[in-house]
Each structure stands twice: as C-alpha cells, then as structure tokens.
Amino acid sequence: MSQSVETLDEIVERYPGQPEYLIFMLQDIQSTYGYISEDSMKVVCDYSGVPLTQGYSVATFYQSFRLDPRGEHEVRVCLGTACHLKGGQRIVEEVERRLNVAAGGTTEDLRYTLSTVNCVGACALAPVVVVDEEYLSNMTAKKLEKHLKTLDYDLENETKEHGHV
C-alpha cells in the first residue's frame, strides 16, 4: 500500500494520460506489484481518463491481469498443444492436488499461485512448467514438487505460539 506511493505514480507517469496507454500502465503495475489493487486501478483510470468500468473490464478480460494478490511464487503450467499431448493436463491436476489449490488460484498462505498458460512457445521441451521466470522442461509432477521444495522456507522456526507471520 503506502510505500508504493512513489512507484505507483511513477509508473503511470511513464505514459501520457490517454486511454490507449491504459493497458501499458496496468501491465507495469501488474509486474511491479504482482496484482492490480483497487487503489491502483482507480489511479490508472483517473490518470488515463477512462471510467473505472473500463479499467475493470480490461483487467478481467486479459488473462495476465490479477485482481488478487499473487503468491510469492508463480507456477505456470503450459497447456499448449504439444504440452497437452505430452501430459500437461495431468501435471496441472497433480499440482492442484498437492498444493490444494485450483488452477488460477493462490494457496491460502499466499506462497504459490498456480495457473495455466496457453503456450509459452517452448514446445520442444514439452511438457513445460514455468516457475517464476524459470523454464522447466520435460516436467513431471514429481520433478515439479521437488523444485518447489527448494523454494520453500523453513516455516517452523518462525511461527510463534498464537500469531503468524
């Protein structure tokens, strides 16, 4: 929220305040914050001079925008044709089971966001999973879980008696 004052303004001010730059601004906000908050949506719409509804319909129309906070790690499973033929869907189902979250959702502890993408254009490596920015080729659910474990934190030392951090 508020330590983003500068960046949010800076982001929108990269562009002229015209409706055609709406998507640019939302993309930059998305990549900076991981999602588009209500506040930032208002700022962008005001700045580019469009009604809030337009900002909201744009953000819900395009797949890359999120209106909820993302997890710390983003797991994207490719479901391009090649990956589909090589079992991409199975990986999705398996990861859904293991992380206990439906594709497109974020785990309750805000650690992982699982999503599917239509094709990352790396068909030769099918099935492909992209974790954060890293392309993982010839994936299986098992390999993926192993990879996710390396990203994980050791939780137990940090959780205190009543609170959580």
Next chain:
Amino acid sequence: MIDFTINNQKVSAQPGWTVLETARYYGIDIPTLCYHESVKPSGACRLCMVELKEGDWSKLVASCIYPVQEGIDVHTETERVNNVRRWIFEMLLATCPASEEIREMAARYGVVSTQMPVHDPDQNCMVCGLCARVCEEVVGLSAIAVMDRGVHKKIGSPFLRPTDVCVACGCCVSVCPTGAMQSIFDTVRGKPAMEMTQLAV
C-alpha cells in the same frame, strides 16, 4: 436510393440504413435481443442473422449491423438461418432458464425446449451487454460494463460492488431483454431487496 430485395420483396433504402432497419420499415420480421433503438447496434446475440445469396454462394450476416448495399439478395427464413436461430434459442433456454421473456420469444419461433444441459436454473442474464451500452451511450456514465470474458462474461460494476457512479436511473432495467437487470441493478446501486412502504388507504 439503394434498391435490393428481402425475401424476394423489392425494397429501397437510404444510405446509412441497415438491413434490419429496412426490414422493419417494410414490416418484415427479424428477431432481435441485443438490439435497442437508443444505442448503436453491436451484433452480439446473432438472432438477427440473415442469409445473403449470390448465385450458388451465400453467407450469413447480422442484419442489425449490416449496411444496405445495392442489389443484395437478403433472405430471413432459410434453412441455414433457421439452423442458427434454433440453436441460439436452445442455447438461450439453457443459459437463461429463468427468463420468462426468452421463453416467450423462443416459443414464438417454435423452440420450446432445449437439449442442452441447464447449469444454473436461476440465471436469466444472457450477457448481451445492452445495459452497459445504454449506460454508456444514453446515460453517459458507464457505471456498469461487461466484465470478464468467454463463458465467465458477466454484467456488473467494478469489483462487483455497488458503485458511486450509478445514479440509479434504471435505464438498464428498462432495456434488459431478459429481465436479468432487475437483480443486477440492485447490486449496482447498492440497495438490498427491501419491502416497499405500501400506500395506506
């Protein structure tokens, strides 16, 4: 004047008219749902499809947006047109099962039941977006819009919460062809269903 035929009837139109407008001018029936005279046509519901024939070749176009052209041969009741119309009515009956208006209209065109599965028996919105267009073009506000996309497409205000922008004029309710706006409108203007104070006599 632009001369052409609709169902083999000779008609003439002015430049800038659409096929639908010309047909209505001549009293030829073409069903529509997402069309309203107060706003620009959008061609979303596809009920107004008509067939343009040219020799052996023909194509289907949405008459509400198709501008009239000299010499076109328009047909409103061909097999292809009826196939599209029938399927659309079936789809509508399955997606908006709660809409009385849709049921009546479909019945008028001979579709009384659907073989498609009904997923939400309470749904009556077909997301034609007419309400949103009226809000933008007639009222000038854009308090509501079509959100999301594909099968998830829906009508609402930003974040699907009541919005300050709405002036509660109810134009959206008045144009809604399926009666769905009645419930959406209450969410948009931020008024929970409440009992009216009745007239004391």
Next chain:
Amino acid sequence: MYEIANIGVFLCRCGNQIDPHIDLKTLEQTIAGSDHVGHCEILSYPCLQPGVDHITQQIIRKKLNRIIVAGCEGRLMNKKFEKAFADLELHKGQIDMVNLRGHVAAVSDQTAVEKANKSAKLVNAAIAEMTAMRPTQQTMAKIDGPVMVVGDGIASYTAAQSLAQKGIDYFLAVSATDPEAVVRHLHCSYPGERPHYDRIKKIVSDAVTSTHATVIPPGKLTGLSGVTGDYTLRFELDGEESPIKYKSGAIIACLDAQMAAPGPEFGYDGNTVMTQPEMEELMWENGAPKGSILFWVNDDETGQSDFAQLSAITAWHMARHIRECSTHTQTMILYHQDMEIPLSASERVVNRKLGILWIPYDKAIQPTVQDSVVTFCSLTDHVEHELNWDYLVLSPIRLLGKETAATAEILGLVHKEERFLTGHHAKVRPEMVGREETYMAGSARYPCDLQESLNQGRRAGTKTAEMVKNASEGRLRVPRVVCVVDPDLCIGCGQCQELCDCGGIGIVDGTRGGLPRVVDPMVCTGGGTCAAACPYHALTLQNNSNDQREARVASLAGQLAQDEVMAIGCVWGGLPAADNAGKKGLKYDPRVHILGVPCVGQIDPCIMARALMEGAPGVILVGCLPEECHHSYGVDHAWSRVNVIKKLLTLAGFNRQRIALAHADLNKPEEFILTVESFARTIALMGPIPRSADNVEKLESIYDLIRNNTRVRHLLSAGLRRPWEKDYRGDQRHALEYDRDFSAVLEEEYLGQRLVRILADQRQALRLADLAAVLKEDEAHVADCLWGLVTDGAITLSHENREAFYSFMN
C-alpha cells in the same frame, strides 16, 4: 425564439407492440385537429433511421418547432432524437415523448378504441405542455479568475501541483508553505508514512513555487459568495484588520480528518499507552523505542470498524520501521479475528523476515488492558492469554474536527453525514457524478491513507483544470434545465436557499443589500423544489417550468372521466416503475393515467389544486423513497405540499384522500401497480366531486389561495420537512403544535380567500349574514375573518343603516 408552438406529433406503431393494441387511426384523427399541431402522422418505427430521416424531412417541410413522439420511454429515446434534430434547432425540452407502449398498450385489456382514447388524453396533455414551453438558448459557462485551493489537507499540494502542470493559475490558501514544516506535522493526520516525506516535500515545493501559484498568507476563510466561475472568498488574514477578498473561478477544498485518543477504558495515558500518531511523535523525537511494542488495532471496539484495515496497515508500517531501525525491539499487532491482514505477497515476505507477529483475538471477548499486559482470548484454544508490552499503541479515533467542519460549512460542503463530508447521493446528471471529487479532497471526505489523499487531490486538480480549460475554450455547457431567479419578483426572503439541496442558490455579493438570490447554474440539479416553494413565484425552471407542468396537468385533468385518476410519477421512481410494468406486460387498472415529472418536489401545490379544480377526481404523486430521492428532499417536500392540500380539502368539506403521496421503486413494478390500483379503487368508491357551483367555487378558492396567498406559501415553505427530519437545517418544532398552528392559519386564510372572492365576484357590498349564508359558515367565525381582512386592507368596511357592509375594493 420559437414563441408560437408548431408541434409535430408522431405516433409509433412499434412493430406490433402498439399498433394492434391501440387504434392509431382514431388517435391520429383526434390529435390532428388539436391547436398548435402542425403535423400528425403514424410511423412504423420513428426511432429507427428510416423514421428519423422521415421526421427530419417533416420538420423542414412544415417548419415544426416542437416534436412529440408517442411511442416508448423518453428516458431512453430522447437523446437519440435530440442528437438527430440538433441541427434543426430542436433541443432538450422541445422534444417530448409519451410512452404509449408502456403506459397504455400493454397494461390493460381495453379495446383498441378505448386505448386510443386514453392515449389521446396523454398526448393532448403533452401538446398542452409543449405549447406552454418557452425554449431558451444554450449558453456556455465562463470561469473567471484563478482556482482557489483552500484547506490545510495534504491533498492541497497535489491539487495545486496538478493545476500547475496543466498551466492553470491558482490561489493556495494553506497555513504551511515550507516543506519541512508540512512534513513535521503530517504524522498527526497520516502516521506511519515517513518513507514518503521526501516526495511530499517535493510536491509541496512544486505547488508553492510554481509560476501559476499565488500563495495566500496564513489566515482563516470566513465567507463565500457568488457562483461557479465567479466566486468571492473572504479571508481574515493573521495580522490584518479587515478581511481580504479574493475573486476566484473555482474552489477545491482539501480538508483532512483529525485524530483523537480513545477513552480511558483502553488505558490511554499518552505516556506508555498512546495512539499511533503519538508513537510516531515519540519515534520522531527519540528514535525507535526499546522493548516490546504492542499495536492493538482496536477500531472495532471504538466503533470505527470500517477503519480497521487502515489502522492495521499503519501499525504495520510503523512496526516495520521500528524493526528496521532496532532489531532488539519486539513488535506485535493484535487484531480482530474478522479483519483480513492487509499485506500483499511481497509485504508478507518482508513481514516474515522482520518477524512482526500478527495475533488475532476472539471477537466475542474484548481484550483488556492491564499494567504491562493485555489479555486476550486466543482463537486457537479459547484460553485467555497475555501479551506483555512496554508500549501499547492504539488506533486513533478519526473525526472531522471543529475547524474543518466550520470551513466545510462555509463552503457548503456539510451534507447528510454528520461525521465526515461524504456528499449526498443526489446525482441526476452524468457530469455531477464525481462532482464532490472535483471540489473536495482529503481524509475528511472519508478516512484514507496518505496515498489516497494525494490521489484525491490530484484527481480534483486534474478535473478542475479540465473544467477550466473547457470553459475557456467555450465548451462548458450550462445545463438546460436549471433554475433562474427573476430579480424583480424576488424579495430576498431566502426560503429557496434554505431548501436548496445542491447548494446552488446564493447571494450576489454587494448588490442591493444582498437581497435577490442567484442560482449557480453549474451546481443546480434542476430539482425545482425551490421554485415550487417560492412564495412569489420568482424562481423558474428553464425549459421545464411551472407553467408547462400546470398546462399538462390541467389538460389531462380536464379530459379525465369521472372515475379516472391521475398519477404523477417522478422520473426516478414512479415513472420508470410504470414503464417497467408496461415492459413486463403487467396488467393494471386502465383508469390510471400516468404523467412524468423530473421530481415530485417540483410540483407546486397550486398544480395539485389545479388538477382537482379542472375535474380530476383524484391525484396521486408517486415519488422515490425518501432516503433515495435524487433531489435529496424533493419527495419530502412533496409530502408537505400534499398535506396542505389535504388540509384544504378537509376545510372545504371534500374527502382528503383525493390527493395522495406514494413511493415507488423503479425496480418493483408490481408494487407500483398495487399502489395505483389501490388509489384508483379508493377514488372509485367515493366517486367524482359533483361539479356544483358551490364546489367549483371552493376548488377555485383552494387554487387561488395556494397559488397567491403569500402568507400560506411562506408558512408552507418554512415548514417544508417532515417533523422527524433531524438533519434538516433550521429549528425543529413540536410536530403537533406546528401542525395545529398551520391548520389554524389555513382555516383563516381559506375563509378569507373565499370572502374576498365572493366580494370581488359580487361587485357589491354585502352584509355579514349574507356572507355567512353563502359560505355556510358560522357568523362569528366569518366576522373574525372579515375584521382581519379589513385591517389588512384587503376589503373595505362601510356602514349603511347601522349595518356593516363589506366590499372588495379594486
């Protein structure tokens, strides 16, 4: 310019939705012969391009200057026609629609001819209105002078900065212009925002040093007059004896809420138990404290649960700052179980790294503050646990503050809400949405964080700049339906200003002792309750005048059969409810005839009286629900006016139920039908008012009285509210006392009115006994009244044969 109406009436077939239901041929024949109708025609679809093209030709050929399309909802279709005919000098107000489809065709099982008759009544009424209308030219607004940015809110600086960026000159009326001084006290309104102070300093210095800026020396706003584009603000500047005036074109108010400490039940002592701003002050002076710091987000307990998230994020920012400065300090945040932790994924990572503990507590058991310890009930085991603290930091109480409220009062910003400046819900035109945003920014609108405040300021600045630019380029239109004051009729009583919900009526500074009122056309919502309330009819709604409405109502009333009733629906409630009933094909009593008005509050009581006088057996006004009235109090004012007519009906010996007020929700057409049918039944039971000479005289007297008697009109305007309205400006009175007083006055004036009428009619002097006999009133009573009239000079008293004769003198 088009003084004499030449009306074109176009009847719509609407496919098969009107044509077979209503016999349009008959209707056409009826209408075509009417006065002022230059053309009447049936069209398939007047609204489609072929129809529009055809009407255009007719307008040109027959020089039509008013258009009536009898088809469907004007709310939806008017705009299209206005656009299509704009080049032909036909504008808003000169194009009217009658909803035959929704109000006649679909709603009953009458025959086509019967429906044609009903339609004719409605169309004729519209013709009468169109004939009475006096169209005015479209004018453009001017904005002279710089924008005034006033108030000490932090948003002032971003508003000013935006104006500077857009090249708009402005006055900046703030107490601090030194960036350091501004941030020094910023934490009192916005704690936990210290990382942004550098940025704030830059904004402040931009705003203050811009070449477009004129900084007003420290002082206090004490007065405001004028209208949009031409305001005069009075300031009492520190060290100056007389107030200084500034001419300004627009005003942006930037006001911040203030923060106070919660009560002693939370252990507040300002020392170790303190509020967030105080903790920030402590950190400012001494750096991060050592030990264990417990932030308790106690907004739920102080009754400000809406602000819990705001307090929580502030607590987190402070905790984070403390941890970053001093790793030895422990920070914990205790929060209500229902609150969602307002942290993003990346903030959670930071939180985890810093080890800031978030502890939820069971909402059923309020935590208790003890020395060095807070006890709370844990969610996990429902055992009461204890948290140790060296410092306990509570959420502040947020409130408006006295000075802020005073400034807001001067600027006319205080609306329904007592606490914050959240504006009223009356939004009747698109450009009015966001108007509050244009003129008002800062956390005094509603509590918000620093970023939101700054954004609000920026928004206000940008939008105002846009408005000023539009005005300077001649593109800012004055709305066509706004109130205007006739300065010759206005006596400056100020009733209208009291009533106006939009703050649109003011005094022109310095003219004739500040007497006549003036309407700010850019602020006026066209509600028109002011015009209906003016004792002297000095206010007129342009393009939508009282005369027009009276003509329409009178025309319809004159045509109604003995058992037919008139329903006047407002365009936000009753009318669309009727439209929707028609659209849904709901059937109701065909005896109900519906007219539309923008707001029932603009119906002058004399119009109600006129309807009854012209022969309507019953009139029902259908407005919005009081809390939803788009013109704030319009429907409440209508209540008072209906009530006075009811009283008069009783005085005249008629059934007071002939006039009624109802409320409708446009989304509930079924209930609207219940309303009007119930009324129609009521009227049917009592039958029409017999048109005896006596009754006609009484009805005419009522009309005359309520139209012309300034005492009654004054009294009515002064009391235009329901007794239970608490947030109405002005004194509250005892409901019953007031009602009785008013009744007494009415009785007196009514009798007086009749006496004067009789004397004027007779053109000869009459005796008391004669008068009493004519009026069928008690002699003593009449005598009292006559004496009053004589002393007022309304009639003269002469004596002949020791008998008193009363006569009307010219």
Next chain:
Amino acid sequence: MSNVSEALKIEDWRLTSAEDLKALQKQILSGRDPNRPEIVVCHGTGCLANGSEKVSDALRTALADAGIEAKVMPGIKTTGCQGFCSRGPLVLIRPGGLFYQRVKPKDATEIIEKTLLKGEPVKRLLYKDPASGDTILNEQDIPFYKLQERVVLHNIGKIDPTDIADTIAAGGYQALAKALAGMTAEQVVEHIEQSGLRGRGGAGFPTGRKWRSALKAIETKGRPVYVVVNGDEGDPGAFMDRTIMEGDPHAVLEGLILGAYALGAEKGYMYVRAEYPLAIKHLEVAMVQARELGLLGENILNSGFSFDVRINRGAGAFVCGESTALFTSIEGKPGNPRPKYVRSVEEGLWGRPTILNNVETWANIPLIIGKGPDWYKKLGVPHSTGTKVFSLVGKVNNVGLVEVPMGVPVSAIVEDIGGGVPGGQPFKAVQTGGPSGGCIPYSLKDTAVDFDSLTKAGSMMGSGAMIVMDEGDCVVDVGRYFLRFLEEESCGKCLPCRLGLSRMREILDNFSRGRGSEQDIEDLISLAQAVQDGALCALGSSAPNPVLTTLRYFKDEYLAHVNNQTCPAGVCKELITYTIDPGLCTGCTSCARQCPNNCISGRKKEPHTIDTDQCIRCGICRETCKFDAVRVS
C-alpha cells in the same frame, strides 16, 4: 543493450543516404576476419530454457581461462533460435559449421581445448542421425537443415539480433534504402502485388490486394493511416513469429517501414504477446538502434519520409490475434472483436484505414523489394508463392522450426525433415492451422502444403503450427482440447461462440466418457454449422474446424467412443484402465509410493496390482515405472 555509437565505434552515426548505408556495411565487413573462429550459441527461448545462457557463460569463462592470445581470440555470438529446438542447447563453430547439440556448461572447457585449439570435434556432442545411425559433423549436412530452404529465416542463427551491425553486415535495410532512393510508393505496392505474397497469418489474403484497397480507402478517407504488426501469435504449438522477432527483429521492422512508406503511414504499432518477453526486448533494442542510425523516426535516410513505431504488449488474450480485437486492444479496451462488414483497411485502428499483417508477412517484404518480385515468385507454387515457416511439434523426432517452399508435400516435412514419429510408425495425422485448422490424415500425406490444397483437405494453413499425432493420440481428446482452448479464449461477446463452443465441448466430453449416441454426432455437426454461420469473428466461425475434419477422417474413432465405449488410442481417462503386467513387474514399489490415491498394493519384489475402482487414472504409475509394466487398455 549495446548503444549503437559504441557498437559501431563511430561518432556521427546517423545515415543520410543509401550510399551511407552501403559504406557502413562495407566498413563493418572489412573490420571482420572471415576466418576468425566464432562460437555461435543459440539463445532462442527453447535453448535458453535448456540452459544455453549458462553454456555461453561457461564458454566465455573457458576462453578466458585458456589464455588464448587476443589475435586469434574467437568471438562468442549469441543468436536467435536456430530451429532445432529438440536438440538444444545448440553450439556451432564457424567457419565450418561444426554442430554440437545438447551442450552442457561442463562441456565448455572441452570444446575450447579440443575443437578450438586442436581442431578436433568432441564426438559425444555431435549429432547422430537416428535413421542411419551416422554421426554428422556439420550443420549443413544434417537432414533437418539440409532439406529446408531458409529464406525468411536466412539471418537467424547467423546474426546477433541485438546488434544492428550484424544485420547491416548481412545486408539488412538495403531493401529500404533501395525503395527510398529509387522507388515510388506505388512501385512498392506493385512489387508486392506482383510477388503474389499472401498473408502468413492464416487466411492467406493476398497482401498486395490488401495494400491496394487500403490505398483506395485513403483516397476517400484521407490520412492518417496506420500499419500494424500482428505478433500476437496465440496458436498453441506455433512459435514461428516469435523466432523471427527474436532472431531477426530488423527484418520485421524493415518490412513495416517499407509498408509505411508504400501507404504514407507515419505511425505503426507492433502488437506482441506478453508471453514473448525476449521478442519484445529484441524488437525494442532494434528500434532504438535503427532510430539512432536514422533508419527509423524523422526523415529516414534523408528521404523526407518519417515513420515511427510503438510496441504494444499483449495482455493474454488469444482473440486479440483477430484484427478488430487487436485494434480495440491497442486502443486500450477489452479485445472484443467487432463485425467486419466494413473492412479494417477502411476502418481499422481508431476508425482509420489500417494495414495489419503478421510478423512473417512483414519479414517477407524486404526480400521481395530487395530481390524483386520475379525472384520471389519462383519460390513455391503458383497462387502460393514464397516459403513458409512451420513449427513442427508433437510426436515427431525433430521438433523445431522449419522453412520450406510452398507446395512441398506434408510427408516431406514430417518424415524427411522431421524424421518421422518416434518409434518409426507412420504418423496418424498432422494438425495444421492450430485451433482454427484441421487434421490431415496419413492417407493424405502427399497433400501439398499450400493455402488452397490445405483448405481443400478441410484444414488450413493458419499461422504455421504443425502438430504431429501418432496412434497414441485420440482425436476426440484433441477435439476436446481445442474446443476447451477456444472456449476459454472466446471473448464471449456473441452467443454461438460463447455458448455453442461450450456445448460442443460438452458433447465431446460425453464421448470421452463413452456416453452419447450417433444422434449426438449429428447434433454436433448441425451445431458446428450454426457456430460457423453465426459466430461474429473468425475465432468462432473457424472453431468447429478441428472437430469437423476429424469427424470427416476419423469417424470410426468417434463411433468407437460412442458405440463401444472404448478409446482406441487409450487416452480418454474414463474409458481406460491401468493394469500392471505381472510378467514385467519387479515389485520395486516405486509406483505404489507415488500413487496419489494409494490404490496400488503388493509386496516388495512381488508383482503389484492396481485397484481399478480406486484408480483416478492419473498415469503417474505409468510414468514412474522403469520396467514398462503398467499397461493401458
């Protein structure tokens, strides 16, 4: 990224004429020693994903460690995708073209020491032809490359896309210089018309004709006009455009500038998928460098013609590949298509005449202008001239990017270049044209790959994805896949697309569960017809194609699902059972440990069994088993 002035080591770098450009090319070439060894590392997305960045880093370190003298110091060049993605990371040693595949960072030292210093190949990194078993040394001898005709891709793999000097040395921007110096706008359009170039985006509309009608529209509507690159390559399995944008961004840019010159446009847009960050980066760099050289921006090459470009990143919507949706997206709105009864050359972006072509089409333009339409016409077949780039994916040995002249048979691409299906059986079908296209069955393997022949076979060229399927792929499943894809990607504006596709998918879902009847197949066809006729844009109206073509060629397989409740390919979950072959099972327990539903039992070292009632058919056991003991039936 490299600043041009630094990269070129010249002070005043703005070019002011065609001669300037020639001189610059000469200057760059003269500064290069053709015999200087060069290590080329593929930095296409495929190779990067396989770690080629680490390989190039390792090679750099190894070079530094080897202490080679500056004079013979080999350069390390990173290029765009070389096409043979299934073998990445690829490393080439030039001159000579020694081809190393699947290189790991730890191989770097050996490559430097053996190959560069001693001139010996590292045998284990060489390509081994699976068909003949021969080891092949050089790139040009590998069948995958040998059988291609690289025209559009000619620079890719040879130049560093982030350095404009490489492009100029390879002859980039010469066509632009030629046009600006000696051709009228009219002549440019004529050239394109004569070349017979058809749009590479899918429908194959003649590019010249499109430009001509835009010129006509300009006559009545005036300017401004816009030129737009459609780089929203959304077809799953297609990555031709990405490769071109990443590997030779200047070719696209040059083509676009030429188009702008022909139409008199001052502003252009490149709409590129956000999923292609590298392509966006390379295009941005290319634009910066071209601007600095005076090849883009104000007064290009002092010709008086000015033009500039902006890149729009797509935000994740397949439908934005549709022209009108793309325009609304550029305008900052949701990408809902609008009906195209007024063509976009007349009313496109902001209602102005607009020319939209896809990346590959634009990349063809400089070739046509540079080498002349006659040269171009000789490539390919009449009515489908030139070459086409395909991405060959799926069940094929050589997955990658191939470029062939129009008109070669399907089998030549799949079997000769692609090396056939792994395991050696004939392919079952090739899906072309992505979700809007159709299947070519093995029986039609001799179908020529050109616009008209493919359409005749019920498929379409599309943007050039070729997905090879073998007997293990189920057509019902593939149909479901495409329908689900389109259902999710449909903008939802028109009913036939939003609801019709869902319904079609539901019918196929039922088939895959063994439910349904032959009547359903009839309904499916009738519904497909309604969707084709009724949908508002090309996404919807072409959506039924995959189902209709598979129904045409593989009706038996549909009937097997419907009538016999079997899935011949063993894909449809509900129609198959997993069993363990007791003869092959060694009782290693690894499947039992991995089973998410704990439904595999058995003792150690004894054959295991699957409880078929509990089995969720996730296939993990089959994936896990090292002994191929898990069977599907």
